[in-house]
Amino acid sequence: MSKKREVLQGNIIAAKAAVAAGCNFYAGYPITPSSEVAQYMSAELPKLGYDFIQMEDEIASLGACIGASLSGKKALTATSGPGFSLMQEHLGMAVIAEIPVVIINVMRGGPSTGLPTKPAQADMLQARWGTHGDHPIIALYPAFSDEIYSETIRAFNLSEKFWTPVILMMDEVIAKAHEDIEIPDQKEIAVFNGADHPLDEDLNIYDRQIGEIPPRVDFFKGYPIHIDSLEHDRHGWPTTDPALVDKMQTLRMQKIYSRLDEIIKFKEYRMEDAEIMIFSFGVSARAAIAAVDLARQQGIKAGLFQALTIWPFPERELKERFKRIKKVLTVEMNMGQMKLEVERVATDDVNTRALLRANGVPFTPAEVLQSLKEFVK
Amino acid sequence: MSRYEIRYGAVGGQGIVTAGALLVDIAVEKESKYAVESPTYTATVRGGPTKVDIIIDSERIIFPQATAIDFFLCTFQKPYELYKNRIKDDAIVIVDTNLVKDLGDTKNWKLFKVPIINETKKQLGNIVLTSVVTLAITQKLTNIVDFQNMIDYVKHWAPKEFYDLNMKAIEVGRSLV
Numbered sequence: 001m002s003k004k005r006e007v008l009q010g011n012i013i014a015a016k017a018a019v020a021a022g023c024n025f026y027a028g029y030p031i032t033p034s035s036e037v038a039q040y041m042s043a044e045l046p047k048l049g050y051d052f053i054q055m056e057d058e059i060a061s062l063g064a065c066i067g068a069s070l071s072g073k074k075a076l077t078a079t080s081g082p083g084f085s086l087m088q089e090h091l092g093m094a095v096i097a098e099i100p101v102v103i104i105n106v107m108r109g110g111p112s113t114g115l116p117t118k119p120a121q122a123d124m125l126q127a128r129w130g131t132h133g134d135h136p137i138i139a140l141y142p143a144f145s146d147e148i149y150s151e152t153i154r155a156f157n158l159s160e161k162f163w164t165p166v167i168l169m170m171d172e173v174i175a176k177a178h179e180d181i182e183i184p185d186q187k188e189i190a191v192f193n194g195a196d197h198p199l200d201e202d203l204n205i206y207d208r209q210i211g212e213i214p215p216r217v218d219f220f221k222g223y224p225i226h227i228d229s230l231e232h233d234r235h236g237w238p239t240t241d242p243a244l245v246d247k248m249q250t251l252r253m254q255k256i257y258s259r260l261d262e263i264i265k266f267k268e269y270r271m272e273d274a275e276i277m278i279f280s281f282g283v284s285a286r287a288a289i290a291a292v293d294l295a296r297q298q299g300i301k302a303g304l305f306q307a308l309t310i311w312p313f314p315e316r317e318l319k320e321r322f323k324r325i326k327k328v329l330t331v332e333m334n335m336g337q338m339k340l341e342v343e344r345v346a347t348d349d350v351n352t353r354a355l356l357r358a359n360g361v362p363f364t365p366a367e368v369l370q371s372l373k374e375f376v377k
Numbered sequence: 378m379s380r381y382e383i384r385y386g387a388v389g390g391q392g393i394v395t396a397g398a399l400l401v402d403i404a405v406e407k408e409s410k411y412a413v414e415s416p417t418y419t420a421t422v423r424g425g426p427t428k429v430d431i432i433i434d435s436e437r438i439i440f441p442q443a444t445a446i447d448f449f450l451c452t453f454q455k456p457y458e459l460y461k462n463r464i465k466d467d468a469i470v471i472v473d474t475n476l477v478k479d480l481g482d483t484k485n486w487k488l489f490k491v492p493i494i495n496e497t498k499k500q501l502g503n504i505v506l507t508s509v510v511t512l513a514i515t516q517k518l519t520n521i522v523d524f525q526n527m528i529d530y531v532k533h534w535a536p537k538e539f540y541d542l543n544m545k546a547i548e549v550g551r552s553l554v
Contacts, residue, residue, distance in 0.1 A: 283441065
């Protein structure tokens with residue numbers, strides 16, 4: 001028997017997926033266009049015996065999520081640009097202390113309170129570098145209703161697997177649109193749960209081989225462990241010893257960068273024989289797919305590389321394609337953010353261009369087509 | 378069928394958000410079609426200009442926003458002026474006779490002037506039912522969803538005590554166009 005298709009709002013799809021992924025704690029401060037995530041969780045989590053807390057602001061929201069995560073919960077918060085800015089300090093704490101947490105950022109026009117609440121894709125580099133210091137980060141970006149579901153699940157799984165904060169990026173268009181979706185059965189969903197890890201007397205919670213992930217140790221299990229936002233040794237105690245700092249930095253970077261195959265995900269559309277490639281994501285990628293079809297009708301061999309993993313950047317995958325394709329058009333609702341990454345990765349013989357706009361109006365397929373036509377002239 | 382775009386414009390409280398939600402639910406749940414609906418939200422739905430864009434297709438919808446609208450229904454002057462864009466030259470356009478007076482360029486539209494709000498109040502006694510009246514008008518003029526599927530869905534959706542009133546609202550909507 002075929003499953004039931006229904007119409008659900010993007011934010012609600014993300015919230016449902018979070019619950020399916022095992023989310024059992026939510027702390028947040030509602031902000032449009034992300035508020036329905038909090039709305040759904042406030043109704044659903046108590047029914048399941050879990051906690052929902054409306055916090056006084058976004059700083060406290062991520063703080064509460066970090067605390068909950070340290071005691072073994074799968075924590076979620078959702079926000080938009082202004083709130084995401086406030087979360088940057090705690091985001092760094094989650095990175096350095098290696099604490100899993102999922103943050104949904106439904107992007108609206110900025111900076112500051114900006115364009116409430118017109119769509120944007122302008123927090124792309126903030127997701128990467130918003131918190132200070134060198135650090136790895138994982139950020140995912142769905143475009144279709146089924147991807148909102150699957151990428152939310154993946155955000156929790158990656159967070160739990162790599163002991164890192166994961167940012168799920170969305171734009172206002174896909175988060176606020178009500179779209180048809182077939183919600184998978186719970187038994188079809190692969191949920192990753194880190195195994196509980198017994199500690200010996202040494203209480204080593206951080207030291208391991210390069211490329212390995214720290215073991216899961218929760219608060220309230222009887223271990224006198226120390227978690228700190230300062231750089232730390234294997235016990236979590238503060239240190240400034242240069243050799244030790246080097247080691248901890250490397251451990252954190254390499255747990256992500258040595259396992260990119262488990263993190264990078266993308267989709268391609270009509271790329272087999274493409275001579276011009278669009279690089280895009282979110283709602284802009286949806287305009288691009290339609291534009292690729294229109295371009296093909298006019299004899300332009302266009303294709304799309306749609307990034308589902310934004311960070312780490314799919315560098316190796318693009319380099320591979322640049323061996324064959326010498327024209328790339330980046331389409332994004334900002335004044336030129338991910339295009340910088342595309343340009344960085346492109347070899348000298350690749351012609352790069354970008355279609356950019358940050359006024360709250362998404363690109364239409366016709367506009368992307370026009371840009372393709374100008375590019376091939 | 379291929380991609381069909383519908384836009385409702387109104388002021389908050391006139392029921393179009395509900396009409397849009399009902400329409401996509403019928404298309405998806407009763408007819409296994411694909412649909413995206415994007416309603417306005419926050420303060421505007423409480424008295425300000427409100428719009429809902431609906432796209433229905435037999436195939437998966439790629440671009441989720443309206444770009445060439447086939448059917449536009451509007452029940453107030455200000456939203457008419459605000460949202461009278463991206464409408465196809467040969468679109469079906471329905472305006473409220475009493476509340477949208479200044480039409481401007483009507484291109485080659487198939488234009489219907491209908492006293493939607495007045496007749497809803499007069500015949501049904503409650504402006505809330507504009508939602509179902511709007512749905513019935515859309516169904517009759519576009520056949521975008523099947524008539525019986527609409528009836529079945531509204532029956533299932535409406536609270537029991539308002540069942541007859543909703544069925545009457547469908548009749549009123551159909552009688553207006």
